[in-house]
Amino acid sequence: MxxxxxxxxxxxxxxxxxxxxxxxxxxxxxxxxxxxxxxxxxxxxxxxxxxxxxxxxxxxxxxxxxxxxxxxxxxxxxxxxxxxxxxxxxxxxxxxxxxxxxxxxxxxxxxxxxxxxxxxxxxxxxxxxxxxxxxxxxxxxxxxxxxxxxxxxxxxxxxxxxxxxxxxxxxxxxxxxxxxxxxxxxxxxxxxxxxxxxxxxxxxxxxxxxxxxxxxxxxxxxxxxxxxxxxxxxxxxxxxxxxxxxxxxxxxxxxxxxxxxxxxxxxxxxxxxxxxxxxxxxxxxxxxxxxxxxxxxxxxxxxxxxxxxxxxxxxxxxxxxxxxxxxxxxxxxxAVRLWARRPVGRTPQAIHSYFAMITDCPSVQIVNQAQAQYVAARLDGGPLAHLPVLSATAPFKAGGFGGPENYTLIPAGDILLRHAADLYIHPNTIMALLVTGAELRRWLEYSARGYRQIVPGGADQPLLGPDLPCFVYDTISGLTYEVDLSQPPHGQGGQRIRNLCWQGQPLDPAQQFVLATNSFRGSGNGGFSPAEPARVVLEEQTANRDILIAHIGRALNGAAAPERGAPAWRFSPLPGTSVTFDTSPLAAACLADAPHLALTPLARTEEGFLRLRLDL
Missing domain, CATH: 3.60.21.10 (Metallo-dependent phosphatases)
Structure with missing residues (x-):
């Protein structure tokens, strides 16, 4: 057989x-x-x-x-x-x-x-x-x-x-x-x-x-x-x-x-x-x-x-x-090669996912921006239009089982249809949920469960566990927060999410938000709890990738890459502590794209990844 x-x-x-x-x-x-x-x-x-x-x-x-x-x-x-x-x-x-x-x-x-x-x-x-x-x-x-x-x-x-x-x-x-x-x-x-x-x-x-x-x-x-x-x-x-x-x-x-x-x-x-x-x-x-x-x-x-x-x-x-x-x-x-070469927008700087597992990443930010703007427009004029719209997504191509070739790289210049498909590889459709601040915290705690617990003062400790794919590591745009790796993960009594804020103020557990996401996540996939029907405020058979393509071509007026400012999330500082993580060998030429991270190239692994040290 x-x-x-x-x-x-x-x-x-x-x-x-x-x-x-x-x-x-x-x-x-x-x-x-x-x-x-x-x-x-x-x-x-x-x-x-x-x-x-x-x-x-x-x-x-x-x-x-x-x-x-x-x-x-x-x-x-x-x-x-x-x-x-x-x-x-x-x-x-x-x-x-x-x-x-x-x-x-x-x-x-x-x-x-x-x-x-x-x-x-x-x-x-x-x-x-x-x-x-x-x-x-x-x-x-x-x-x-x-x-x-x-x-x-x-x-x-x-x-x-x-x-x-x-x-x-x-x-x-x-x-x-x-x-x-x-x-x-x-x-x-x-x-x-x-x-x-x-x-x-x-x-x-x-x-x-x-x-x-x-x-x-x-x-x-x-x-x-x-x-x-x-x-x-x-x-x-x-x-x-x-x-x-x-x-x-x-x-x-x-x-x-x-x-x-x-x-x-x-x-x-x-x-x-x-x-x-x-x-x-x-x-x-x-x-x-x-x-x-x-x-x-x-x-x-x-x-x-x-x-x-x-x-x-x-x-x-x-x-x-x-x-x-x-x-x-x-x-x-x-036929598909010609079809995939169709331009849909432009970017003044390269977009890649080499560091998507360790910092707020443009390849994730642009998807979150597209989802949030689409949902806000669809809810405009309705009974929920007064609520802030946040967005959750995860990196889709960031190594893992797919190997060191499993990363997104879009050079500066034309964004082609194949690039948009690379940013959003799954046939998910848009969904938006009514959530509270407390639920957002739990969402992030669960998203961060795959990072290993790190011993303060230890050197070169592996950061990522081997069992979870990158697409379960959701980040939520519109919030700022830290992930404390010294804490045990969700499910073992840990509370890793620190300094969780909205608009610079501590997040009110009772405050309501609309969270833009996708049908895969909102339906409970990746281990997340499926949304109760009453909490689903938008559910359409509109592909998230189509929303992203429209956003690239229209909303950003040809400047598709999000501006690089202070990252929305980071790991909590642990002085004297370092971790290692594996990424694409091409990341060695892109270290300047993450100046806020203390990164040191170490060696190539047998699997072909580049191993980097991150000083926390």
Whole structure:
């Protein structure tokens, strides 16, 4: 069984944001690994685990075009001979009509067992809970034996909440593990000899989904049910996704239920094949006939990479693009390159995200400015027009799992459409909430939870924990505050937010504000508490990126980069204390852009990052 996941419309080995070839992403490159694997074993099964339709400039271009041509991803999957695909949460981000139009082109089963379309929905005839895939496989004597593989697909049930505007009540979604437990007996009764679950979720814990965490938010179990699913009787293998991680991986911590080296959950093989086509998940199983039925005798799981890094941490391609798929998607590839080069504004200075995790950053400020101005204009003249409008957003590209290339850089001069997509890479829509000063403080405390607790007087202590992506580190424009790293994080009794002020005065816990944000955050994603319906004062199917583009082109009159003044937030001073953090090697030439920070370059890491020292 071969698996991809979280392709996010990355077909070419090309970075459209940078307008340059890339060896670390693209189904054209993964396809070469697919071809090689098919040469190893007869009767190979090829599956995808969701989030394949949206998440790149190519996806945006296909969603915006009016020509009604074939969908490039559906063409690519048919060309490669996918046997079944699972829906991910982002399949719903652009609405049911676009999803239904794409799936109508599918030449393979499309699965989502826990998605229940309402009567008459266009999606109803296009998806199924499971599929049976038959193969005639040679046994040890070379005799063909008929084997039936049952494939079940599930996705996070909170998708119905995260994308509720786009979904518009067309579907309901049920818990993943519960759904799998219900479907396995039906699949076995239909003749499945082996059952694999395409679970668009992370590994989670054995007790995932048991209740709220220390922050009062629903824990990650609803979207990280891998262990629960693997423990279900009758499930033989699990393919994971959603979290953009790789499994098996020796860097993960083992547990009695999880073997990160052997690639098992509860003793059953499991893979998570990265993102953007970075890896191909491979599960090999040997079957033995006993008591008239096939059962798994042994198994092996691995994640095969399309790229690695050389001795200096630079990307090193391991495969060449598949020629046939490259030719097939070439027209779409060239069209999106031209489309992404369209100017939308200008900036007198470069905008980058190299220091977005350690200071108030122009790449974040400009998004906050756009959101706040849009929401203020929409509320103007209404009953809430008297309230101050603040804005919350996080850096979207600031290293992390995406590596040292995962940063935004917009040179001074024309801001192109691809640059705007680089500043705001996700298909979120605008949302605004009615909040109090006390709620803003809690929001910031939770946003700062990923920083490690720092011992005063210590030298070169790692700043960031490894577990959280950069897009959960929200900053709120319109406020000034400090983050005290000597305090333990939220959830461990710490209070890190110091000197929180609005207009130079201490923030009144009872004062009301309107907070501009996005549908992802306002719906509770990233571990934040979902907003109560009564507190949602604006919710539209207007993309935050479109708001940003309009802001760049109109509101700033061609001077898109925010003026560099005193930062709105900073770390509290800890004399004699230093921390280290990793950033892009290109940051070495940009230290003057953060003169208020005491930064010292140290060395390149094995992963290719530049490690900097920050004196607090």
């Amino acid at each position: 071969l698996a991809t996941s979280d392709l996010h419309m990355h077909l070419s080995g090309y970075d459209y944001h940078a307008d340059a070839p890339c060896v670390q992403k693209g189904l054209c490159l993964t396809a070469t690994l697919v071809r090689r694997a098919r040469e190893e074993v007869a009767g190979t099964i090829l599956l995808d685990n969701g989030d394949f339709l949206h998440g790149s400039p190519l996806g945006d271009y296909v969603a915006a075009r009016q020509d009604g041509g074939p969908h490039p991803m559906m063409q690519a999957m048919a060309h490669l001979g996918y046997d079944a695909v699972n829906l991910g949460n982002h399949e719903f981000s652009m609405g049911i009509p676009l999803l239904a139009a794409a799936l109508a082109e599918a030449r393979f089963p499309v699965l989502s067992a826990n998605t229940c379309p309402r009567d008459g929905s266009a999606l109803g005839p296009l998806i199924a809970p499971w599929a049976l895939i038959e193969r005639d496989l040679p046994d040890q004597h070379g005799q063909a034996q008929r084997v039936r593989l049952g494939v079940i697909g599930v996705l996070p049930p909170d998708t119905a909440l995260w994308d509720r505007q786009a979904i518009g009540g067309e579907v309901q979604m049920q818990p993943m593990a519960q759904t799998v437990a219900q479907q396995v007996p039906r699949l076995r009764a239909a003749g499945a000899d082996v059952v694999v679950v395409l679970a668009h979720c992370g590994i989670g814990s054995a007790q995932a989904g048991s209740g709220p965490d220390a922050a009062g938010t629903q824990d990650a179990g609803l979207q990280d049910a891998g262990q629960q699913i693997a423990a279900i009787d009758g499930v033989d293998a699990v393919i994971l996704g959603h979290r953009h991680m790789v499994f098996p991986a020796a860097s993960l911590a083992p547990s009695p239920e999880v073997d990160p080296v052997g690639g098992t959950l509860h003793g059953k093989p499991a893979v998570m094949p990265g993102f953007f086509g970075s890896h191909l998940g491979v599960i090999d199983i040997d079957l033995i006939r006993a008591a008239g039925a096939w059962r798994v005798r042994s198994h092996k799981a691995e994640a095969r990479a399309i790229a690695s890094r050389d001795g200096e941490g630079r990307p090193l391609g391991l495969v060449a693009p598949d020629d046939g798929l490259t030719r097939l998607i070439q027209p779409a590839h060239e």
